[in-house]
Amino acid sequence: MSAYAIELIDVHAAYGGIEVLHGVDLVVPEGALVAMLGPNGAGKSTTLKAIDGRLTPTGGCVHIAGRHMNGASTKQLARAGVCSIPEGRGIFPNLTVEENLRMLTQLHADLPMSEVAERTYARFPILGQRHTQLAGTLSGGEQQMLAMSRALVSDPSVLLVDEPSMGLAPRIVAEVYDVLRQLAAEGITMLLVEQFAQMALSIADYAAVMIQGQIVTFAEPADLGDVAGAYLGASA
Amino acid sequence: MVFPAGTSSEPRTRITLGEFIGLTIAGLALGAIYAIAASGLVVTYTTSRVFNLAHGAIGMVMAFVYWQLRVEQHWNAPLALFVALLLVAPAIGLIIEATLIRRLNPNDTGMALVVTLAVMVALMGIAFTLWPQTKGRLLPVFFGPNAHLSVAGQLITYEELISIALAVATAVGLRLFFFNTRIGIAMRGVVDDRQLMSMNGRSPAMLSALSWAIGAALGGLAGILTASTYQLDIINLTLLVLNSFAAAMLGRLRNLILTFVGAIVLGLLDAYVVGYLKLTGWLVHLRPVLPTLFLFVVLIALPAVHLRSGTAVISRAIRIPAGARSLGNGAALVVLAIVVAPFLHGTVLGNVNAGVALGIGALSIVLLCGYGGYVSLAQYAFFGFGAWLFSEVGHGGNPVGLLVAAAAGAVLGAIVALPALRLRGLELALSTLAFGQLAYYMFFLQPEVMGRSDLAIPRLHLPGISLESGDRNLIFLSIVFALASAGVLALRRSRFGRILVASKDSQVAVATLGLNLRLSKILLFALATALATFGGALYGSTQRLVTADNFQYVSSLFIVLIVYVYGVSTPGAALAGGLSLAIAPLLAVHIPVRFQAVTYFMTGFGAFVLLGRPTGIIPAVSEWLHDRLPRRVMGHTGGPPPVVVPREPSRPTVEVSRAAASDA
CATH class of the missing domain: 1.10.3470 (ABC transporter involved in vitamin B12 uptake, BtuC)
Structure with a gap:
C-alpha cells in the first residue's frame, strides 16, 4: 500500500478546449496536512476538482490510497472516504441546518442522526440554536461551520478543503482554522487550498506552491524561505 | 380543466x-x-x-x-x-x-x-x-x-x-x-x-x-x-x-x-x-377560465420577482446580418415569390399565403423570445385580435385598418407588459398562455366577435394595386415580410437591441448601468404585439373568413415551438415556422387518418433538435455553410464571428426561496 494518501502524477485537466492543469505532480503523505498555495487562477481549485471527481483529468494519474481513481465519480470517491468541502461553503441553502446534517447520514447509513447532531452542536453550539433555520439564511461564518461539520462527523480518509477563509471575518477564520487544526491533530489527511498563505502555513506540514497549472515548489513551511513571498507576494 | x-x-x-x-x-x-x-x-x-x-x-x-x-x-x-x-x-x-x-x-x-x-x-x-x-x-x-x-x-x-x-x-x-x-x-x-x-x-x-x-x-x-x-x-x-x-x-x-x-x-x-x-350572456364561458382568473389574482398578489444576474447561458454566438445583407436576403425572398407564385394554385397557394402572413406575425416571437428572452405563449390571441380589428376598421380592405391594428396592438402590448413587469420565465410564459385562453373564451367565442358565425374579413386593397389574386397577394406578403424582418434585424443591431440582449444576460448589470429596464420591456412588448396584430390582420385578410378556432390558444404553442426549432433569434425562422404550420395540413391529406397529427409531431419531436442545436436549425445550417463555402460567397456579416465559449460545469444559481423558508 502506498504511503501517500493522495498522489498526482503528471495530471492534466481542461475546461472545454482550454487546458488549466499542465502536468501537476503532488503527493500528500498519509496523515499530513498539505497547504496548496498560489495566486488566483493558478489551478488550485481545479486540482481539487480533479481529485474529488468533479472534473475528469485529460491526462496523468490520480491515486487515492494507492488506487488509480481517474474517471471515478464524486459519489464513488465520497464512498471511498474522500470528503470535499468546495469553495462557496458546500451546503444546501434550501434545507434547514438539521436537514443538512441529515444529508451526512446519506453517505454513512450506520451513523445515527443523533450522533451527527451531538458532535456538530458540541463543536458549533450556534448551529444547535439554529437547527430549524434554512442554511441559506445563516451568516457566512455559520455556513462555513455547517460545511465543516461534514468533516467533523464523517471521519474521512482524505479531506479536501477549498478556500475556507473566503469572505469571512478574521475571528471566524480563526475558528474555522481551529477546527482544521483539530482534524489534523486527529491524523486526518488533508489537502487545503488557500489563497492567503499565512494562516494555512501555520497549520500545514507541507506546502505546495502552484503557478500557472503546475506545482513549482513542495517543501515544509519552514523551508519555503523566500519562495512563498516571491510567488505569492505580500499576502504570504 | x-x-x-x-x-x-x-x-x-x-x-x-x-x-x-x-x-x-x-x-x-x-x-x-x-x-x-x-x-x-x-x-x-x-x-x-x-x-x-x-x-x-x-x-x-x-x-x-x-x-x-x-x-x-x-x-x-x-x-x-x-x-x-x-x-x-x-x-x-x-x-x-x-x-x-x-x-x-x-x-x-x-x-x-x-x-x-x-x-x-x-x-x-x-x-x-x-x-x-x-x-x-x-x-x-x-x-x-x-x-x-x-x-x-x-x-x-x-x-x-x-x-x-x-x-x-x-x-x-x-x-x-x-x-x-x-x-x-x-x-x-x-x-x-x-x-x-x-x-x-x-x-x-x-x-x-x-x-x-x-x-x-x-x-x-x-x-x-x-x-x-x-x-x-x-x-x-x-x-x-x-x-x-x-x-x-x-x-x-x-x-x-x-x-x-x-x-x-x-x-x-x-x-x-x-x-x-x-x-x-358574455359570462357563458366563464367556468373554463376561472383558474386563469385565479392565477392572475395570485400573480398580482405575490411579490414581484427580483432582478437576476449571472444566469446567462452561452452556447454559440449567432451572426447578425448587416443592413445591406438583410435587405439583400429580403430581395431574394421577393424574387423567389415572384418566380414561384405563378406555379401555385388553389389550396396550396392559399396555405402558402397564410404561412407568410403567419410568418410576419411570428416575427413578434423573434423579438420577444429570441431577443428579449421572454417566452410568450399568447401570440394567436394577438393574431386574432388583429384580424378582428381589421374586419371592424378596414372596410373594403382599407390599408388604414392595418395601421390601426398595429397601433392597437402596441397599446395592448404595453398594457399586457404592465403586469408582465412583475414576472419572468415560467410565470410569464404560463400567464401569457392563460391570457390566450382568456382571450379565446371571453373574446373570440363571444357572438359579437367570432362566436356565432364565420367572421368575414376583406382582402387588403392597395390604391391602384389589386391583391385579389392569390399570387399577387403572395408577392405583396413577401415584400412585407422582407421589410419587417429587415426592420427586426435593424432593431437588433440598434442600441435598443443591445439592451434587450444584455438584459436577457444580466438584468442587474443593465440596471446598474442606469438603463431603464421597465421602459425597454414595455417597449418590447408594445413592438412585438404590434407586429403580431399586424400579421394577424394580414392573416385574416388572406383567409377572408375566420372563426374562433383559427385562434385557438393551443396554436400559440405550435408556433412558438416551431420558431424555436428553426432558430428563435433568426427572422427567417418566423417565415419557416409560419409556412410549416400552414403547409402541414396539406400533408395530412395524403397520409392515413390515424397519422394526421402532423403538426403535433412536427413541432413536438422537432423541438428535440434543440437539445443538440440550441440555436435552432437555420443558424446551424448557416454556420455549416459558412464553414464550408468561400467567404466571398457567404458575404460580409455585421456581427462578430461565432465563438464556442468553453464553459466550466456550473453550479446552478441558488436562491433561498421564501416559500421554502416559510415552509420550514
Whole structure:
C-alpha cells in the first residue's frame, strides 16, 4: 500500500478546449496536512476538482490510497472516504441546518442522526440554536461551520478543503482554522487550498506552491524561505 | 380543466342547505383532483427546478392507457390502475428525465420550457394517433353508477369521496416523505447543488429520475380521476396543467400546503360559481377560465420577482446580418415569390399565403423570445385580435385598418407588459398562455366577435394595386415580410437591441448601468404585439373568413415551438415556422387518418433538435455553410464571428426561496 494518501502524477485537466492543469505532480503523505498555495487562477481549485471527481483529468494519474481513481465519480470517491468541502461553503441553502446534517447520514447509513447532531452542536453550539433555520439564511461564518461539520462527523480518509477563509471575518477564520487544526491533530489527511498563505502555513506540514497549472515548489513551511513571498507576494 | 361550454350555464336561483353541501363536496372533489395534479408539478419542480409543462399531457396519456386496459382489454380496475400508475406513468417520467431533462442546463429556463412544451405536444400527437378523437370514450365509474352516499338529500358519489381521500393522502404522504425521510430530503437538496449531493454519496441523476417518476404517477392519477368524472378529451385533459399551475403558484411551486389550499379554493370557486351565478350572456364561458382568473389574482398578489444576474447561458454566438445583407436576403425572398407564385394554385397557394402572413406575425416571437428572452405563449390571441380589428376598421380592405391594428396592438402590448413587469420565465410564459385562453373564451367565442358565425374579413386593397389574386397577394406578403424582418434585424443591431440582449444576460448589470429596464420591456412588448396584430390582420385578410378556432390558444404553442426549432433569434425562422404550420395540413391529406397529427409531431419531436442545436436549425445550417463555402460567397456579416465559449460545469444559481423558508 502506498504511503501517500493522495498522489498526482503528471495530471492534466481542461475546461472545454482550454487546458488549466499542465502536468501537476503532488503527493500528500498519509496523515499530513498539505497547504496548496498560489495566486488566483493558478489551478488550485481545479486540482481539487480533479481529485474529488468533479472534473475528469485529460491526462496523468490520480491515486487515492494507492488506487488509480481517474474517471471515478464524486459519489464513488465520497464512498471511498474522500470528503470535499468546495469553495462557496458546500451546503444546501434550501434545507434547514438539521436537514443538512441529515444529508451526512446519506453517505454513512450506520451513523445515527443523533450522533451527527451531538458532535456538530458540541463543536458549533450556534448551529444547535439554529437547527430549524434554512442554511441559506445563516451568516457566512455559520455556513462555513455547517460545511465543516461534514468533516467533523464523517471521519474521512482524505479531506479536501477549498478556500475556507473566503469572505469571512478574521475571528471566524480563526475558528474555522481551529477546527482544521483539530482534524489534523486527529491524523486526518488533508489537502487545503488557500489563497492567503499565512494562516494555512501555520497549520500545514507541507506546502505546495502552484503557478500557472503546475506545482513549482513542495517543501515544509519552514523551508519555503523566500519562495512563498516571491510567488505569492505580500499576502504570504 | 376545460369544461365543455354546454355544461357551464345552468342557472340556479335558490340554493338549499342540502344543495350547498352538495356543491361543497363537488368543489372539494374537483379541488382534490387539482391538488393531486399540482402536487405532481411541485414534486418535479422542487427537485429539478424544471416546470413540467407536459404534466397534464402525461395525465391525459395515462387516462387513455387506463381506458385501454379497463375498457378495451377488460382488465379489472385495480390491475389497470396498478399498471397505469405504478408502471407506465413512472416509466414515462423516467424516460423524459433521462433522455431530455438531464441534458438541460438548470439556468436555461427558456430551453427547459420549450423542451417540456415539446414533450407535451409530442404526447398529444401520440394520443391523437393511438386514440383518434373520432369516437367518444368514457371511463366506467369506480364502484359502479349507483355507488353513492346521501347527505342532506344530496347524492355524494364514491368517486368524489375517493378523490378527496386521495388528495389528503397525497398531501400528507408527500409532506412526510420530503421532510422526514432521507431520500426525500435528498430530493429537495439535489436542486441546490448536484455535485455536493454526489459528494454526499447520493446519485443526483437517480434522485431526479425518482422525482419525475413520482410526478408522472401523480399526473396520471389526476388524469384518470378527471377522465372518470368528466370525459376523455385529449386537449382538455392536457390543459389540466394550466389549472393545477394556478393552484401551485399559490405555493410558489414549492410549498405543498399552500398548493393544496390553492387547489381546494379553486375547486370550491368552480362549484359555487356554477351553483350561484347565472352563466349567461358574455359570462357563458366563464367556468373554463376561472383558474386563469385565479392565477392572475395570485400573480398580482405575490411579490414581484427580483432582478437576476449571472444566469446567462452561452452556447454559440449567432451572426447578425448587416443592413445591406438583410435587405439583400429580403430581395431574394421577393424574387423567389415572384418566380414561384405563378406555379401555385388553389389550396396550396392559399396555405402558402397564410404561412407568410403567419410568418410576419411570428416575427413578434423573434423579438420577444429570441431577443428579449421572454417566452410568450399568447401570440394567436394577438393574431386574432388583429384580424378582428381589421374586419371592424378596414372596410373594403382599407390599408388604414392595418395601421390601426398595429397601433392597437402596441397599446395592448404595453398594457399586457404592465403586469408582465412583475414576472419572468415560467410565470410569464404560463400567464401569457392563460391570457390566450382568456382571450379565446371571453373574446373570440363571444357572438359579437367570432362566436356565432364565420367572421368575414376583406382582402387588403392597395390604391391602384389589386391583391385579389392569390399570387399577387403572395408577392405583396413577401415584400412585407422582407421589410419587417429587415426592420427586426435593424432593431437588433440598434442600441435598443443591445439592451434587450444584455438584459436577457444580466438584468442587474443593465440596471446598474442606469438603463431603464421597465421602459425597454414595455417597449418590447408594445413592438412585438404590434407586429403580431399586424400579421394577424394580414392573416385574416388572406383567409377572408375566420372563426374562433383559427385562434385557438393551443396554436400559440405550435408556433412558438416551431420558431424555436428553426432558430428563435433568426427572422427567417418566423417565415419557416409560419409556412410549416400552414403547409402541414396539406400533408395530412395524403397520409392515413390515424397519422394526421402532423403538426403535433412536427413541432413536438422537432423541438428535440434543440437539445443538440440550441440555436435552432437555420443558424446551424448557416454556420455549416459558412464553414464550408468561400467567404466571398457567404458575404460580409455585421456581427462578430461565432465563438464556442468553453464553459466550466456550473453550479446552478441558488436562491433561498421564501416559500421554502416559510415552509420550514
